[in-house]
Amino acid sequence: KLGMAYKKDGNFGEWYSEVVVNSEMIEYYDISGCYILRPWAMEIWELLKEFFDAEIKKLKLKPYYFPLFVTENVLQKEKDHIEGFAPEVAWVTKSGKSELEAPIAIRPTSETVMYPYFSKWIRSHRDLPLRCNQWCNVVRWEFSNPTPFIRSREFLWQEGHTAFATKEEADEEVLQILELYRRIYEEFLAVPVSKGRKSEMEKFAGGLYTTSVEAFIPNTGRGIQGATSHCLGQNFAKMFDITFENEKGVREMVWQNSWAYTTRSIGVMVMTHGDDKGLVLPPKVAPIQVIVIAVPYKDADTTAIKGACESTVYTLNQSGIRADQDTRENYSPGWKYSHWEMKGVPLRIEIGPKDLANKQVRIVCRDNGAKVDIPVTNLVEEVKVLLDEIQKNLFKTAQEKRDACVQVIKTWDEFTTALNNKRLILAPWCDEEEVEKDVKARTKGELGAAKTLCTPFEQPELPEGTLCFASGKPAKKWSFWGRSY
Numbered sequence: 476k477l478g479m480a481y482k483k484d485g486n487f488g489e490w491y492s493e494v495v496v497n498s499e500m501i502e503y504y505d506i507s508g509c510y511i512l513r514p515w516a517m518e519i520w521e522l523l524k525e526f527f528d529a530e531i532k533k534l535k536l537k538p539y540y541f542p543l544f545v546t547e548n549v550l551q552k553e554k555d556h557i558e559g560f561a562p563e564v565a566w567v568t569k570s571g572k573s574e575l576e577a578p579i580a581i582r583p584t585s586e587t588v589m590y591p592y593f594s595k596w597i598r599s600h601r602d603l604p605l606r607c608n609q610w611c612n613v614v615r616w617e618f619s620n621p622t623p624f625i626r627s628r629e630f631l632w633q634e635g636h637t638a639f640a641t642k643e644e645a646d647e648e649v650l651q652i653l654e655l656y657r658r659i660y661e662e663f664l665a666v667p668v669s670k671g672r673k674s675e676m677e678k679f680a681g682g683l684y685t686t687s688v689e690a691f692i693p694n695t696g697r698g699i700q701g702a703t704s705h706c707l708g709q710n711f712a713k714m715f716d717i718t719f720e721n722e723k724g725v726r727e728m729v730w731q732n733s734w735a736y737t738t739r740s741i742g743v744m745v746m747t748h749g750d751d752k753g754l755v756l757p758p759k760v761a762p763i764q765v766i767v768i769a770v771p772y773k774d775a776d777t778t779a780i781k782g783a784c785e786s787t788v789y790t791l792n793q794s795g796i797r798a799d800q801d802t803r804e805n806y807s808p809g810w811k812y813s814h815w816e817m818k819g820v821p822l823r824i825e826i827g828p829k830d831l832a833n834k835q836v837r838i839v840c841r842d843n844g845a846k847v848d849i850p851v852t853n854l855v856e857e858v859k860v861l862l863d864e865i866q867k868n869l870f871k872t873a874q875e876k877r878d879a880c881v882q883v884i885k886t887w888d889e890f891t892t893a894l895n896n897k898r899l900i901l902a903p904w905c906d907e908e909e910v911e912k913d914v915k916a917r918t919k920g921e922l923g924a925a926k927t928l929c930t931p932f933e934q935p936e937l938p939e940g941t942l943c944f945a946s947g948k949p950a951k952k953w954s955f956w957g958r959s960y
């Protein structure tokens with residue numbers, strides 16, 4: 476399908492849906508909230524996985540795979556925080572025509588699946604630290620508007636679950652993993668994120684504290700959680716009796732973390748960089764970084780042109796660049812240009828008779844449309860420079876756009892104005908949960924209420940006497956507020 480019916484600055488939801496389908500990342504499925512992930516999406520997921528897996532291996536994580544199913548009584552074990560999520564749990568009640576004795580839940584997350592076995596496997600301090608990661612799917616039967624990658628009833632993620640003898644070790648790992656999530660977003664997806672801590676109300680209720688990387692979508696003026704890294708404290712150790720005998724022979728509870736990022740990260744990248752011609756891929760995650768297209772001329776030497784395209788692809792692949800060519804006879808060069816622009820391929824190389832004669836190739840950049848003629852002799856070097864430039868430009872542009880959306884406010888009126896102007900709000904807050912609830916109540920509406928997104932680790936100066944924008948009480952911190960996904 477060529478050309479986009481929707482504009483990014485028009486109907487954003489329709490634009491987004493069209494981009495993920497026309498770029499061949501997503502196929503819609505006949506169950507609401509479920510989507511088919513096609514190769515153009517899975518190859519991106521696999522590139523991110525390759526980086527993340529290598530990094531957590533350095534942190535001594537071990538790969539596991541736990542069952543998809545969990546019994547009702549085990550799932551209810553963490554009932555205190557589960558009741559908030561209960562409506563999202565999907566249950567298996569039958570096999571064939573016969574009812575199951577007891578319903579079995581499909582994992583929405585794996586704490587209750589894993590932790591009874593952590594309790595069995597951890598006996599002594601010598602069994603610590605325990606470091607478990609699994610790549611899997613989870614199911615959460617949500618009812619709010621499903622969106623490919625961003626909010627689906629089944630999604631792919633990695634979930635890390637670790638156990639340590641001391642809180643210090645757990646605290647350290649929480650931040651090590653958060654830094655990996657920042658790198659995934661900023662270094663690979665070219666999406667700027669803010670590291671911070673969730674409020675007591677927004678944190679994972681079963682844990683001690685939650686840190687997250689928060690992104691922002693300027694077009695909708697909504698914050699979006701990119702990934703989370705929780706310190707669970709000893710809460711689950713208590714619930715699941717996960718204890719160890721320390722060096723002095725004294726039995727203690729372990730300190731645990733859990734952390735995840737999901738296929739939502741791909742959707743955030745699409746929303747951030749896409750334009751009215753379709754997807755725009757950061758080179759680091761582009762399944763094809765360079766697409767070579769022959770521009771045959773009526774009586775030109777098509778064999779020579781084909782040969783030049785072959786050798787161009789070969790040379791690039793030999794130097795570790797993901798290059799391919801579109802040799803389909805039944806499509807025109809112009810059609811191919813639009814097709815690969817829709818798919819967001821960072822560089823296009825055109826080779827026609829005059830390029831051949833001049834021993835050069837024409838390179839077209841997807842992000843800004845720049846065209847450059849490069850001597851074949853400098854091909855690899857030039858392509859590497861251009862890919863690196865595109866990666867940097869995409870991040871810089873996204874960062875400038877996000878920063879332009881940030882609005883520092885001090886009063887309630889400024890807050891509501893900023894909210895209606897689709898801003899990412901930075902406000903002084905007294906850090907009281909009642910006030911957070913009050914802001915939610917006062918900003919209710921069909922666009923959704925405002926909430927705290929995170930308290931950024933990077934805190935601006937908070938002058939003595941600064942008051943909370945909502946309560947007028949002494950402010951304790953600067954927090955990001957806004958509507959969110």
Ligand SMILES: O=C1CCCN[C@@H]1CCCn1cnc2ccccc2c1=O
Nearest residue numbers: 560563583584615634679703733734735
């Ligand atoms: O974020 C993470 C990181 C990975 C491991 N799990 C934690 C916390 C998950 C919180 N959560 C989120 N949705 C749920 C939905 C249904 C039942 C339970 C839950 C639930 O516990």
